[in-house]
Amino acid sequence: MESKNVQLNDSIFISLPGKGTSGLLWQYRIENDGVIDLERIDYEDDVHKIDSTIPVGTSIPEVFKITGQKKGSTKIFFEQRRPWEHGSPPYDTREFEINVD
Template sequence: MNAEIKELTLGTSLPVVLPGLGTAGFQWFFTVSNPDCVEVVRYNYAIETMRMEAGNSLDVVFMIHSKAPGQTTILFEQKRIWEKHNPPLNTKQLDITVVNH
């Protein structure tokens, strides 16, 4: 898996848009190697702003907020919570450096 390398300035945020498959029971989970560096929050945007047809899943958006200078890795995994032994359907890894400019 290739990681995306990102640099954030202290006090800024980065949106991460991931494909949603909620209608099929898949959810995105994440782990942060250095939680002192960043905070990851699921972003809830207004449903009215999205055009959604029945049966389609909305993209999932997470906001990464920089908290302190340093480095961290965030691993996102899309899986069904009840399928504990199956590998994730999709993954995305971000290697992030927070700098104090």
Template sequence: MSDSDHEAVTLRPGEHWQLRLPALGAAGYTWTWRTEGDAGAVKIDQGRPPAEELEGRPFGTSADALFTVTAVRPGRIALQLEHHRVWEQDKPPIERRRYDIVVT
């Protein structure tokens, strides 16, 4: 399992920050996230790369996970992400990431 150091991100209301993480979806892994702190300070959307980026890739290839964080109002949150198989409750994630987000 890999735990990355946490990173600090500063945004202003209306700004967007996009996070792209390598995923192993073809092997059953997914990124899940949770926040601590002022969750109303940001809006978080999870998605996939655009279809045209995935065109021509071999069937069964994993696609990266995209997270878009939109700053809503001043506040501070910690965004914690885990890369794991959701049905393997007894196993630790293969990777964890943490981002401290401040909206000024």
């Protein structure tokens, strides 16, 4: 499990490898509600403006913005899966412990 620190009312970003072209998306569950706010950042329309060498149709990383809402700690459990394949095991998993100071 990877640990990250964020200041109260400040934000950090987590980037996870994308496989969107195969239908895999990162889904998440937060252990303690209210400690952080988590938002998926959609930059797909801008990715080729950022790096024109990325071929069209290539999977891009999925980026999540985490904002500290109150002091404490929580865990985020990410699972990469196809949303329509209910009950199947995830393709990949990641866990983060987030400490808000």
